Structures are given as C-alpha cells and as structure tokens.
Amino acid sequence: MEIKTSEIKKIEDELSKYIDSNVEFILKIGNYILSSGGKRLRPILVLTFSKGLKGENSPNDYPIAIAMEYLHTASLLHDDVVDGAKLRRKKPSANVVFGNDTVVLTGDYMYANALYLFSIYGNIDMIKNVSNTVKKMAEGQLLELKSIGDLNITMQDYYQIIEGKTAVLFASCCYVGAELANADNKIKQNAYNYGLYLGYAFQIIDDLLDYIGNKNKVGKPVFNDLREGKVTYPLLSIKDKLSQDEKEFVKKTIRTQNPDEKHIEKVVNMVIDKGGVENSLGKAKEYVNKAIRELDIFPQNEYFSNLRKLAKYIVEREF
C-alpha cells in the first residue's frame, strides 16, 4: 500500500496535540511511547475509509484517527505491564523506564482521553462501537493469560484472543472511518469485517513469524510465544497430527518456565515438519481474500484499491 509521506507526517504532527495534561508524567510517557514509531496503521485505516467514501478528509477525521492510536497506545502500555515486557520496538518498554504503577495510570489516561475525543469530535454510534472494542481487547488478553501453557485451547479461544489482540481494533478503525463519512449500516458492517479479517491475517502472520522470523525482522526474540507458553496458530493447526508422546512433550515444554532451548527447537521442528507454516500462510491468505471481498460494495477508487493492496501486503511483508 502506498501511503503518501505527507499523510503520515500529518498524523505524526498531530499525535501529541490532543494530550493536554498538566501532569508531567503523562506527557513524558505518552510521548515516549508515541514517538517510538509504529506504522500508524490504525489512524491510516480511519482516514482512508473516511476519505474513500466522502472524497477527502474533514477536520474532525484527524482527532478521531488519533484517538484510535491513543487506544492502541493505552493497550500497549497495559500489555507491557501484563507481560512484564522488557523491550518494545527495540527500546526499553515503558514499564521498565517508568515503573508499572505509572504506566497503568498513564494507560488509563490514554483510554479515557480517547473516549473523551470521541465525545467531542465523534458521536454515540462510534462510542458504542469503540467501547465494545475495548471490552473485547481486555477479554482477549485475559483469555490469553488464562490459556498460558494450555495445549487444549480451542480454535475458538485462539480467535477470541487474536480478535482482542489485534483484529477488533482494526475493525473498529474501519467502522469509525465509515461512520465519519455518514455511511449506512451495511457499509459500516463491511468496513468492520474488512478490518476484522485483516487483523486475523495480520496476527496469524505475526504468530508465524515468531516461529520462522528472525530478531531483525520482527524486533523481538523468536520463539518468544512458545517460551512464554502461548499456543498460537502454527502449533494449533498441527495439534491433531501429534502422537501421544509428542503431545506430552509439547505440553511439558510449554508448561515449563524458561524451557531448555533444545526442547523449544524440538517443538518448533515438529510444527514445521507437520505443515504448521503452510497452514498458517494458507489461513492468513484466506482471511486476506475474505477482507478484500468485503470491499466489493465500496466505490472503486484509489483509496479502496490501496486497502486491497494493504491486505495483500500483510501476507507478503516478510516473505
């Protein structure tokens, strides 16, 4: 997807414009995490859907797009506390620099500020969608926590987890973008579905990269999920092909804190040998195609053409 540099620059310029706290820490931590990069995919989704439907962005589109980035930022802050993360985008994570307590509260501020921006620049329909999204984000993460070390999680559990982690916020961004253009319910629902399927594909690829990526590419150590006992698509997709002994070995490995590197490698090799990589790529492509089909009812212009390219790029980004 070709995003104009001027557009990204406008988002970057406005990013800290809507944080007006007199509490020094909020500005500091907010800027620390906001300035540490990221692709600004969420505001871009908002702006592109809105522009694609109404021709150009109006002034209110920007605070709403940025509110979505604030929601993402808030969830990253709380994620880091929950995961006890040490690194985020190759920088020490905010919890390491500022402490868990400060980071929890700054996350709360960012969530509340996003909703506040919606109450000023948005409308009740957006707030209903977005607050429901934040509920699902928390639920997904809780389910992920609860499922650590559990090989018996279902595909349904997995999808609820990745919905909360990635897909539902993508979906909300597209929905809100369409609502900014006063789209009807059918259009908004398709926008939402595009984001949801895009998010599934994105997260399945992310989970796959943890198996086959390398440190430079994904910005975090590989096999991290497995090491933390997180069962993701590649493993889930071949679970039924494991022998009883293999299953027991995998269970033991994912239940162990700091498992032996050789045990991790053995599990990774099982997943690769039994087709986990192909399964994941196949499933991600399936969701990319589903996402693209949701765009059929939208105007055939450069913006929606870009959104089709974006979806395709998701599965091609690291291969």
Next chain:
Amino acid sequence: MEIKTSEIKKIEDELSKYIDSNVEFILKIGNYILSSGGKRLRPILVLTFSKGLKGENSPNDYPIAIAMEYLHTASLLHDDVVDGAKLRRKKPSANVVFGNDTVVLTGDYMYANALYLFSIYGNIDMIKNVSNTVKKMAEGQLLELKSIGDLNITMQDYYQIIEGKTAVLFASCCYVGAELANADNKIKQNAYNYGLYLGYAFQIIDDLLDYIGNKNKVGKPVFNDLREGKVTYPLLSIKDKLSQDEKEFVKKTIRTQNPDEKHIEKVVNMVIDKGGVENSLGKAKEYVNKAIRELDIFPQNEYFSNLRKLAKYIVEREF
C-alpha cells in the same frame, strides 16, 4: 441520610446484571470486588439527583447508576495494583488473590463496560463528562504517586490529588443524575459542584482519620499515608508552623521506607499539637457548607433534603 433499604437492595441486585463476559475471570473478579461491600454512594448520588428532579427513577437510571459503580470498581482495581495494596475492605485485595496482570485487564474491562453502558442508556453529554472524569482520576493518582515523600507539594497539588481520588467521580455522579432528568446547564453545574465539594470534604475527613482514627473505624491501619510518604491535609495545613528542624525531621521521615514507629508518632504529634485536626475539620465543614449551598436552586423536596443530610453526615460520621 436515610436511604431506603429497598433502594440499596435494588442496586445490589442489579450490580452484576450488566457484566456479560464469557471470560470467567472477569465475572469472578468483578463479583469478588463488587460483593465486598461499599456504601454504593455513587449510584445513590445518581439515582437521588435524577429522582429529586423528575419525581421518580426511570428504567435507564439504573444501568447508568451502576455504570458509575463500575467506574469506581475499575479505579479500585487499578489503585490496588498501583499501591501494592494487601487489604481492601478487610478482605485480601484483588491483586493479591488474582495477580496484578489479571486485575489490570479486569479494570480495563470495567472501565470500557461502563462507557459502553453510557453509549446504550445515556447520551453524549454524559460521556463527555464521564470520560473527562476518568482522565482526572488517572491524573490525580499519578500526581499522588509523583508527590510521595515530598513535603513541598502545594495545596493546589493536594486538591488535584483528592479531586482525582474522590471528588471528581462524586461530581460526575451528581451531574449525570441531573442529566438523566434532562436538567438545564445551570442545574447540572450546581449538581457537579455539590458532588465536588462533598468529595473534598469526604477525602479531607478520610485523610484526617488516617491521623486520628483507629483500625476498626476506617478499616485500614492508621498512619498509613504518613508511612507511605503521602502528605495530606492535616500535615499540609500546619506545614508553615513547623520550625526548620521540625521540617527536616518530617521530610526525613516521609522519605524513609518503613520509617520507625516512633518517628511516625512524633510527626503525628506535631500535626496534632499545631492544630492539624481542627484545621482539617474546619476545612471539611467549609466544603460541606459550600456543597449544601449549591442545592439552593433545586426543588425543596425530601430527596434534596436527604442530600443536605448526607453532606452533614460526612463530617460527623466518625466523631
């Protein structure tokens, strides 16, 4: 204030009605903290303002009143994580029972669920007020964290802290109650001010009880604030009467982790000897009177008469 038992019972009955998660932990933790008591002061403020202005509560008043209790619950959950609390209302606090990570996410869910309820049963004006309130709650707590061990905090800092801790949520409850009765802006502003002043009085008394209360009465160890390095009204109000040596002694004590009991006692005695108790009581009464005066423009009925009694009760509750 006389609250009818039937009213409290209706609130208690509806408390868990609006949590509909399929994630087991959310129900468990939500019920753990919701069932651990509390005076339900926040929903009562919502319901009383609404009823006082329109004669009786309508069905939508209840989910909104309960959303306010959810906001309170969410903030208690995050407070416990931030403070590293061990006890809450004489039970082990949720973070001790369920772990910090789970509690952070359940707090997020409760915040988001409250906003979601506002988008269904409330309106955009309420959401603007309430999301701004949640911002101020986080800011106040951050400021409190940052101010630990600092005798140089200003009265303005102190008021921002207690606004975030208590007063702004009380204020929002009253505002939202008035909005549920379609009150005009002047009435809503006075309702808000009543809650704000009530909250100031409430928190000043709470801070005073930490100096002169006992474990049975306040449900937590006395001198806790001082022990944690928190400078509150009783000490702030006599700060300028301390000699240079006394100031240094106080500074050293509040900067020490787990200070000597005798040092704590010495500081407490300074505060008492120099009139910190009378100052606090006097200031709390001042705010009670300010709160009551805000009610002058409201109908003279039993509900607003009860709200006057409630304000008076705040300063009399433990003496």
